Amino acid sequence: MLLFSTVNIMAQDEGNPLSENSQVCARCHGNKYYTFHNEVTGTEVRKRMNPYLLIDTVKYTQATHSFFSCDDCHSPDYAVYPHASNLKLDPKPSCIDCHGGDESFAKYQFDDIDVEVQNSVHKIAHGEQFKCEMCHDLHSYRLVARNENSKIKDIVVQDNQMCLSCHNNLTKYQILTDNQKPEILATHDWLPNQELHFLNVRCIECHTPITDTLMVSHKILPKEQAVHLCSDCHSTNSILRSKLYKYTVMESRTDQGYYNSVILNEAYVIGANRNKYLNILSLAIFGLTLLGISIHTITRIINKK
Amino acid sequence: MSNQGLYLYPVWLRIWHGVNALGIILLIFTGISMQYGNIDYPLLPFKVSVMIHNISGIVVSIGYVVFAIANHFSNNAKQYVPNYKGFGQRIMKQTTYYVFGYFKGEPKPFPITKDNKFNPLQRLSYITVMYIFVPLIVFTGVGLLYPELIFSKIFNMGGVQFIAVLHAIAGFFISLFLIIHLYVASIGKHPLKNYSSIITGYHSTEDH
Structure with missing residues (x-):
């Protein structure tokens, strides 16, 4: 191994x-x-x-x-x-022929991934026509996630490119289906700051369920089940902790519950970002101000009597 | 001077103050709702907070430009110019008054006149807020509204992140200012007297 x-x-x-x-x-x-x-x-x-x-x-x-x-x-x-x-x-050998049931690849959880793929919307719609290599090009795929030299943005670019290679390419899209290809920008026109979202998060953050056991869920959901609620990401318990930032979050789990501090490094997610020191400092200043006002008020009341 | 007191706050200033106050209260509330959002206990739904925050932010920003222009072309601007000589001593004198003298019934060290609306502490806090924190929050807010304007990296930190932290810091100090401002406004012969002044424009010579 x-x-x-x-x-x-x-x-x-x-x-x-x-x-x-x-x-x-x-x-x-x-x-x-x-x-x-x-x-x-x-x-x-x-x-x-x-x-x-x-x-x-x-x-x-x-x-x-x-x-x-x-x-x-x-x-x-x-x-x-x-x-x-x-x-x-x-x-032709499939990915699972080499990677399945092999302890050498246990950390990549190929068998669990295979189960998820079988239940993904692509596999359900296209059966055996849909293969791993349609997303993971065997002849060029590089391990960007799980690579300490990679940045979150590199992971986002690589992963989104996998989706866009079909969903933004009519010729490839029509290899699998005669359906009209939805226009990504139009179907996501409800999303504020669309460009910023596309550059900073992966399609799968919204289009897969949260999984506790896998680093990356491979169960692509039907569009009706995709995340639409802003606060799923923009909150203290952002789902991004369980998805895009899962690996970094796992590494900095000890930091007094401030998992979200890892998000501070490369991106900003309103609602999910907190800076521990600024939080403490602001609470202290705020507390002292209220204390001062309270003492002054009480003195005014006593003085008036 | 009318029998109502000094006419200190012209109509334009009162309209701006009212719009600004309402806008800033909405901005603080929605800002806290977004910053400390919890999906289980949202103060406001995120989408609603973003919408109100954006609209209020734009209104307050336009208001700031109006304030800056109106201030420049009226006598009001000179109220914001500090006399640096002895400024520190005057601030100490006013602070001492608020902490001790006020309770002993001592006369105000810097009585309000038409040419000198602000006491030294007010002048310091208003200058800091109106010429440092508000411009900072307006510029960073525009950056967050149009993130493509922001450098992708600032000091080895994500550009949006850097600007967002500055925005939150400025927001925090403006919130702090608002609390102190509201409290100090209640210091007077009657706690509500100063509040009515900013509505009527007339300042009772006996207050604050």
């Missing part, structure tokens, strides 16, 4: 160069255009790569899975071109 973790961290921080086998694949799949020798016509042919089969090799070498070679997941027979048509019939 230690070895695996070390490999993972290295992959995250420094990335891994493409393996020799992967470099062969990347000659075509790493470029928008590829060239091959057509043995039938005896000519060199230049063709456009199917955008869905194009791999960004820069992102790949920096991704969490960069230590894998292509043929670790795909059949080694793909090394031959033209690829044999029956290779398409090979079942």
Whole structure:
């Protein structure tokens, strides 16, 4: 497990160069255009790569899975071109095939995540068509959360990009459905300071339930069940403590109940932010003022008699 | 001088004072409701607090600009100019009066005249509030209303966070001022006399 973790961290921080086998694949799949020798016509042919089969090799070498070679997941027979048509019939490994039931990945709770995904609105609507990689691009996914070098904003950007990759992209959206794509800005026009919210919190803060056991709930709720009440976040017991700030909150749990102080570091959530020292100072000044007024009032009353 | 007393507060000043007072009371109440919001025991629903706070904030801000302009073009501005020479001693003298002299029935050390409406303590607190804390809360409030105007980072702290803390500090001192202001206004021959002055415009020469 230690070895695996070390490999993972290295992959995250420094990335891994493409393996020799992967470099062969990347000659075509790493470029928008590829060239091959057509043995039938005896000519060199230049063709456009199917955008869905194009791999960004820069992102790949920096991704969490960069230590894998292509043929670790795909059949080694793909090394031959033209690829044999029956290779398409090979079942592709799913995330849970590697991550499920494995103690090495216990802290990521993949099995619990899988249960939540099965109950999420996407899976219910699209069944087996909806796969992990539709949100978590296997060839570029990086671990931003649970990474001490990451900032909350980085997590927000990465997570929201996952949702927007379909919900703000008609072509990808229509891979799964013929329904009309709702316009995000229009459906959220009730939300004040829309831009500020979109930049500072994740879609899932409102579109998933609070979970005590998982770091990030994967049960995307139907839109009718999404959070609409401002005070769910803007209050002393803000749900953001159980969501976006959960990790940092867990680390600073000892601070006399002032969980919300962690939110002070990077963002401001009216109602959830408190500064312990300012609170004490303001109460002391306020108390002394009232004490002074009370003494003066009492003296006035006594003096009048 | 009329038989009602000194005419100290012209109509524009009284209208501004009334609007400002109502606005600030609403701002303090809704501000506390938002800052110390608890989903189980909300003073006011968050959405309602935000709406009232925004509207009151805009009204008080416009009022401040009106006050600054009207003050500039009337004699009222000079009431806010301190005479630095001996200012500290005069403040001590007024404080001593409020703490001891007032109870002994001593005469007021700085009787109110048309040219000198404020005693030294009033002058100090009004200058501090009207020329430091109110502009600070107006500027930071505009920043919070339009967060895109705020630098994303100030002193290695989130810009909105920094501005919000300044806004809350200014709000706290203005709340404190309001409490003291309301109490000191009750010091006079009759506790309600000064309150009626800011409504009628006439100040009884015997009070405060």
